[in-house]
Amino acid sequence: MSSVNADLHELIPADLPDGREVVRAAKERAASIPVGRARYVEMHGARSDREYKERCREDGTITTYINLGYKTWAETREALEEIVDAGKRRHFTLDRVSLIPDRRMGLPPGLREEALAETGIMMYGEEDWVGAARDTPVMPVWNDHGVGSPAATTNVEALLRAGFGYIGSLAQFQYGYPLWDDDVRQMTGCVEAVAMIAAKREDGVVLESYVEDGYCASFHDLATFLGWCMFHRYVAEDLIGAAHSQSFGSTFADPVRKQAHGLAMDAINTTRTPPSFTHGDTNSFGLEDDFDRNAVIVATDVMYTIARELKHPTGGSVHATPVSEASRIPTVAELIESLVIASEAERRARACPEIVDWAPIYAMRDRILAGGRRVFENILKGLAEIGVDTKDPLQLMLATRRLGAATIEELFNAGEPDPGYPRGFAPVEPTDTLVRLMGAKEKVLRGLGGEGALPDLGGVRVVAASSDVHEYGLFVLVEALEACGAEVTSLGTSVNSPEIAKVSVETAADAVAISTYNGMALSLGRQVREELHSRGVEPIVFLGGRLNEDTEEGEATDVRPMLREEGLNPCDSVAEMTDLLRRELTAKA
Ligand code: B12
Structure with missing residues (x-):
């Protein structure tokens, strides 16, 4: 373990409130908030979502889960009704739905209108929150832009009143938001929100984290991944007193x-808090829209997860990734297909329990556990x-x-220290994220160099950033540009347009490269161009990632042609950017 080379005062401001006091006061305030009851919980004759999950864990029931990211509750309700109806005909049950919100839901209500719209649902008032809990027989869960966001306490209060049983996400405590740069207030609100949920522990309310929405998606070693989960359990359970569910799964490819x-x-x-779900693999699909091939990836992934759930039940629901995941928000038909795949996979997993050899799986579990415990100790020490x-949750x-x-x-x-790896050590057990990133980097470099040398970008200054939480595209982009000799200033993730423009001026950048995925590529491109223009600079602007945006009718549209018309440069690959960049710079010279 290396020692921390950071000044305490940079990490903890002197006037930070005492976290224990923040917890105490928030629990006291939460005492008067009534806890609602969802239709799903009533239907199953349970006291809470958690209690029903515990029952499923005992009796071996496999439950299911989907993500749904439409724009309004009305639209979402209609989709859920269609899925529930299809289930009756096609023999599957949908148990849980995570309502995937627009990132603006993480901003305090007064700021929501000012930020750019992204993909996902907006909840406009109590009727939406209560509607989600009462209108359909599907249990709603709130994973995103709740506990870790600047709107933590507002959203958690609405969720408790409405009857949501699993409320997230502690893992998202590091998320950045447009129009917001106060991390002390964000973290204080986060601790308060966890305390509010802790105050409702006896009512069965659970603090949820889908852990790959946070640091776990960035780690290169499963030991760090697990040690970090132990750290969050320590904060949430030992220091604040919440029941904490940690769900995982989307970054895993190897069964x-x-x-x-x-x-x-x-x-x-x-x-023994049942996890909300095991997420399906979302990272193994190619971008060629070969949905038949994707269907096999989904079926295999979900079958092994069900096999584990049958042998070592946790109560976690099963998620099968829709085959169109890499391209867009899935349609209702694609969600139905994913549930059909999950139910058939369950039938097959039940029919052949002996197909899995558990010995190597147990051996790997033990290695990850031993490494994870060392990481947890290292963090606290x-x-x-x-x-x-280390007893103050807010400081931590x-x-x-x-x-x-x-x-x-x-x-x-x-x-063990090893300079051959990107973070200077050989992982106890590499994450599939590391495996994939190294593969993606090699592939991009091969594409750039072909049989010969890499394009020469010596002396070219580039400012690179991701406008949201997605960091893999940015990683590959930066590594590749640097390998070509460019001087890259990488600003990291969740970077706002004014920051990009400011640094472009400071570094006299020749080009700006933005990775963006949240479905607002055209508005973002225009915003960046205006910010640059207002500062009197004109670097060449490149955008990559998922370059779409909703039209007024709510359809996600490919905005690459519009970006091109407006003099911005949409790119499907790093090679396309380096070609364009060299051409533009030669033309300018
Ligand atoms: C991993 C992932 C996540 C992880 C991110 C983890 C992390 N730390 O990076 C998590 C789970 C946290 C996540 C969260 C969200 N996600 Co996400 N995520 C993905 C996923 C599975 C993979 C994207 C990825 O990184 N691919 C790997 C990279 C290396 O490949 P690539 O994208 O093809 O990039 C290549 C090129 O495009 C190019 N490139 C990329 N950027 C750039 C930039 C330039 C300038 C250039 C030249 C080239 C270039 O180079 C790369 C290398 O070849 C996709 C689905 C999928 N399978 O693609 C959804 C997806 C991108 N996510 C999506 C959404 C909506 C979200 C959320 C907004 C959901 C929500 N409402 O909360 C949140 C973001 C919240 C926030 N705060 O910003 C949607 C986007 C929908 C759309 N626009 O139509 C997708 C498509 C999923 C879906 N089907 O709904 N996500």
């Missing part, structure tokens, strides 16, 4: 790794050494947010 890790996650769940009060949240995922892994990992 042995995924199921070994699932068992390790279960082993650290000492309170390292923070204590620089003076962070703020310090780790300010350190960031990469630094945390570099400092506290459980691997």
Whole structure:
């Protein structure tokens, strides 16, 4: 373990309130908030969502889960009704739906109208929250832009009143938001929100984290991944007193790794709080829209997850990824297809339990567990050494947010030093994220160089950033541009347009390269261009990622032609950017 090379005062401001007091006061305030009851919970004759999950864990019932990211509750309700009806005809049951919100839902209500619209649902008032809990027989869960966001306490109060049983997400405590740059207020609200949920523990309310929505998606070692989950359990359960569910899954491609890790996650769940779900693999699809091939990836992934659930039940619902995941928000038909695949996979997993050899899976679980425990100890020890009060949840949240995922892994990992790896150590068990990133980088470099040398971008200054949380595209982009000799200033993730323009001026950038995925590429491109224009500079602007945006009719539209018309440069690949960049720079010279 390396020691933290950071000044305590950069991590913890002197006037930070005492986190224990923040927790106490929030619990007291939450006492008067009534807890609603969802139709799903009533239908199953349970006291809470958690209690029903515990029952499923005992009797071996497999439940299902989907994500749904339409614009309004009315539209979402209609889609859910269609899915429930289809289930009656096609023999599947949909148990849970995560309502995927527009990122603006994470801003306090007064700021929501001012930020750019992205993909996902907006909840406009109590009738939407209560409608989600009462209108359909499907249990709603709120994973995103709740607990970790600047709107944490507002959203959590609405969710408790309406009857949501699993409320997230602690893992998103590091998310950035447009029009918001106060991390102290964001972290204080986050601790308050966890405390509000803790106050309702006896009512069965659970604090949820889909952990790959946070640092876990950035780690290169499953030991760090697990150690980080232990750290969040320590903050949420030991220090604040909430029941904490940790769901995982989308970044896993290898079934042995995924199921070994699932068992390790279960082993650290000492309170036996059922996880909300195991997420389907969302990263293994190619972009060629070969949905037949994707269907096989989904079927295999979900069958092994069900096999683990049958052998070592956790109560976690099963999620089968829709085949169109890489391209867009799925249609109702694609969601139905995913549930048909999950139900058939369940039938087959039940029919052939002996098909899995568990011995190598248990061995890997034990390695991950041993490494994870070392990482957890390293985090607490390292923070204590620089003076962070490790009994204060607010100090822990703020310090780790300010350190960031990469630094945390570099400092506290459980691997052996090895300069051959990007973070300077050989992982105990590499994440599929690391495997994929190294593969993607190699592929891009091969594409750029062909049989010969890489394009020469020596002396070209580029400012690169991701406008949202997606960081893999940015990683590959930056690595490739640097390999070509460009001087890249990478601003990281969740970067706002004014920041991009400001740094472009400071670095006299020749080009700006933005990776963006949240469905507002045209508005973002225009905003960046205006910010640059108002500062009197004109670097060449490139955009990549998922370049779409909703039309007024609510259809996600490919905006690459419009971007092109407006003099911005949409790119499907890094090679396209380097070609254009060289041409533009030659023309300018
Ligand atoms: C991983 C992932 C996540 C992870 C991100 C983890 C992380 N730390 O990066 C998590 C789970 C956190 C996540 C969250 C969200 N996600 Co997401 N996510 C994905 C996923 C599965 C993979 C994207 C990816 O990284 N691919 C790997 C990279 C390397 O490949 P690539 O994208 O093809 O990039 C290549 C090129 O495009 C190019 N490139 C990329 N950027 C740039 C930039 C330039 C300048 C250039 C030249 C080239 C270039 O180079 C790359 C290398 O070849 C996709 C679905 C999919 N399978 O594609 C959804 C997806 C992108 N996500 C989506 C959404 C909506 C979200 C959320 C907004 C959901 C929500 N409402 O909360 C949140 C974001 C919240 C926030 N705060 O911003 C949608 C976007 C929908 C749309 N626009 O139509 C997708 C398509 C899923 C879906 N089907 O709904 N996500």
